[in-house]
Every structure is written in C-alpha cells, then in structure tokens.
Amino acid sequence: MIAVLKQGTTQTQTEHLIQWLKDRNLDVHISQGKEVTILGLIGDTSRVDMELLSSLDIVESVKRVSEPFKQVNRTFHPLDTVVEAGSAKIGGGHFAMIAGPCSVESEDQIIQVASAVKDAGATILRGGAFKPRTSPYAFQGMKDEGILLLLKAKAATGLPIVTEIMNISTLDLFADVDIIQVGARNMQNFDLLKELGKTKKPILLKRGLANTLQELLMSAEYILSEGNENVILCERGIRTFETYTRNTLDLSAVSVLQDLSHLPVIVDPSHATGKARLVPPMALAATAAGADGLMIEVHNNPSCALCDGAQSLTPEQFAELNQKVQQIREVVK
Numbered sequence: 001m002i003a004v005l006k007q008g009t010t011q012t013q014t015e016h017l018i019q020w021l022k023d024r025n026l027d028v029h030i031s032q033g034k035e036v037t038i039l040g041l042i043g044d045t046s047r048v049d050m051e052l053l054s055s056l057d058i059v060e061s062v063k064r065v066s067e068p069f070k071q072v073n074r075t076f077h078p079l080d081t082v083v084e085a086g087s088a089k090i091g092g093g094h095f096a097m098i099a100g101p102c103s104v105e106s107e108d109q110i111i112q113v114a115s116a117v118k119d120a121g122a123t124i125l126r127g128g129a130f131k132p133r134t135s136p137y138a139f140q141g142m143k144d145e146g147i148l149l150l151l152k153a154k155a156a157t158g159l160p161i162v163t164e165i166m167n168i169s170t171l172d173l174f175a176d177v178d179i180i181q182v183g184a185r186n187m188q189n190f191d192l193l194k195e196l197g198k199t200k201k202p203i204l205l206k207r208g209l210a211n212t213l214q215e216l217l218m219s220a221e222y223i224l225s226e227g228n229e230n231v232i233l234c235e236r237g238i239r240t241f242e243t244y245t246r247n248t249l250d251l252s253a254v255s256v257l258q259d260l261s262h263l264p265v266i267v268d269p270s271h272a273t274g275k276a277r278l279v280p281p282m283a284l285a286a287t288a289a290g291a292d293g294l295m296i297e298v299h300n301n302p303s304c305a306l307c308d309g310a311q312s313l314t315p316e317q318f319a320e321l322n323q324k325v326q327q328i329r330e331v332v333k
C-alpha cells in the first residue's frame with residue numbers, strides 16, 4: 001500500500017503519520033520527491049483502514065500495490081534509482097559501459113584488457129574470478145587470486161570493478177569489489193540474495209536462464225527487503241527453442257522492467273547471443289531501447305580465451321562499438 005502526502009505537509013505531520021503506521025506493525029519506506037512525498041507501507045496492510053487513512057488532512061491518496069514486488073515497484077518509488085559504484089553512476093540518465101573479459105586469466109591479461117577498455121571509454125571493468133561452468137572439467141576461474149588481480153587492475157586504471165559471487169562464504173573477498181554480480185544461475189539462490197541484501201554493496205542481478213521478469217523482480221525484492229537498495233537488473237538472454245544464438249535477447253525486458261521498477265536496467269548482449277558478430281548490433285539496439293548500460297565481454301586475444309572467446313570482442317572492436325553507442329545515446333536521450 002502507498003500513501004501519497006499532500007504538498008505542504010510538514011516534517012512533524014509526516015513523522016506523526018509514520019509513527020501511527022509503525023504502531024500498526026508496518027514498516028514505512030519514504031520516497032521524497034521534489035514535489036510529493038510517498039510513504040510505502042510494508043507488512044500486513046490489512047490492519048490499516050484505507051478509508052480512515054485517505055480521510056486524513058495530509059493524505060492526498062491511498063493505493064494498494066497489487067503486484068507481489070513492493071520495494072522494487074515504481075509505484076513505491078517513482079524516481080529512478082541511481083546506483084553509485086566508485087566513480088561510476090548507473091540509472092537516472094547515467095549510462096554504465098561495463099567491459100572486460102569473461103574470466104580473469106593472468107595479471108598481464110587483465111591489466112592489458114583493463115587499460116584498453118578504459119581508453120576505449122568503459123566506465124566499469126568486469127572479470128570473472130569465480131566462474132559457474134556447465135562442466136566441472138572446464139576452467140573454474142582463478143578464484144581468490146582472480147579477485148586480487150582485478151584489484152590490481154582497478155588500482156592501475158581507476159576503473160570500478162564488477163565480479164561474480166557464487167557462495168556467500170567468500171563475501172569477505174569482495175570487500176574492495178565495487179559491484180557484486182549474481183549470475184543467471186544464482187538468480188533464485190534466495191539465501192545468497194538475502195545475505196547480499198544485508199550489505200550495502202551494489203548488486204548486479206542477472207536474469208535467470210528461464211525466469212520471467214516478475215521472478216527477476218521478486219529476486220531483487222529479496223535484496224531490497226533486507227535493506228540494500230543498490231540493485232542493478234541485467235537482461236542477458238533467455239532460453240527459447242532457438243539454438244542459433246546461445247540465448248534469445250529479450251529486448252522488451254528493458255522497457256517492461258523500467259515501467260515496473262525504479263531500478264537501473266542494463267543489457268548483456270555477449271551472453272545473450274554467444275557470437276561476437278552479433279554483439280555490436282544487439283548492443284546498439286539495447287542502447288536505442290533505453291537501457292541504462294551495457295555489459296560487454298572483451299578479450300585481448302579472443303581465440304585463446306579460457307572462457308567465452310566466441311562471444312568476446314577485441315579491444316579495437318569494443319572501441320568502435322562504444323563510439324556508436326555514444327552516438328545512439330545522443331539520439332535517444
């Protein structure tokens with residue numbers, strides 16, 4: 001349930017109302033816009049007499065939020081959320097260009113790619129240290145060492161870093177990581193989401209391989225409901241009957257998620273298509289659709305990559321793509 005307060009409501013009046021709601025065992029989320037204040041009521045709202053609440057002098061209107069996702073709902077929080085990660089901002093008109101290899105492979109590799117993508121205009125560096133692989137015999141990532149190498153690349157370039165967590169027991173290793181990624185395979189690992197919700201770290205939450213947009217929003221709700229509002233949603237392609245591409249990019253997800261939620265929405269065309277040739281056109285399409293950012297896999301030598309070489313751009317291809325992305329942004333902003 002949300003209560004929109006009348007313009008001119010004083011701080012004291014607002015505080016009295018909040019206390020009155022809290023006395024009814026509700027949590028109150030305050031969304032303070034320039035002109036309106038919206039109180040989002042969380043908990044068992046059946047205890048609240050809607051008629052009574054609506055009739056209060058300072059209340060403009062009262063509405064039940066029918067969707068099961070509450071705190072991620074745009075009704076609760078009409079303004080775009082802007083997530084801050086080091087020097088980068090994402091959402092509310094701030095565009096994130098995240099680039100880097102699928103996996104951290106060596107110090108030389110990550111430092112080279114990091115400087116190349118920075119020079120080409122990336123705002124955030126990606127690189128997997130803990131890798132969720134379909135085969136237990138495939139390269140599983142450099143783990144702790146991979147994170148240390150990412151931190152070296154961050155120190156060398158100044159770029160904030162994003163890397164995936166697979167198990168909450170490794171959380172301490174992420175202390176200096178700017179954005180923690182929850183990969184597609186863990187989108188519904190609810191215990192992991194709840195623990196990440198207790199941190200203040202920005203979380204990049206990728207859509208599961210076969211999950212609906214509502215399920216993605218419910219997973220984000222797990223993080224927000226524990227107190228962490230710094231969530232970035234990521235469309236990365238879903239399973240369909242099509243096998244030519246690795247997944248099927250659901251571009252309409254960008255607009256749907258932006259309508260339903262205030263959280264920033266980015267697109268990963270690399271995992272969505274699985275083919276380097278298809279990454280630039282889909283990246284441009286996502287930008288034109290109004291995405292708040294992109295995540296692009298870039299490798300200095302894609303044919304020798306230990307993971308996802310076929311979908312990785314070279315730094316030169318990435319530089320060319322980023323110029324076009326910036327041109328598209330000018331047109332659609």
Ligand code: PEP
Binds near residue numbers: 102128183206
């Ligand atoms: C990744 O970004 O490294 C990754 C594994 O992606 P996804 O979880 O979307 O498959």
Ligand code: MN
Binds near residue numbers: 102103271297307308
């Ligand atoms: Mn990958």
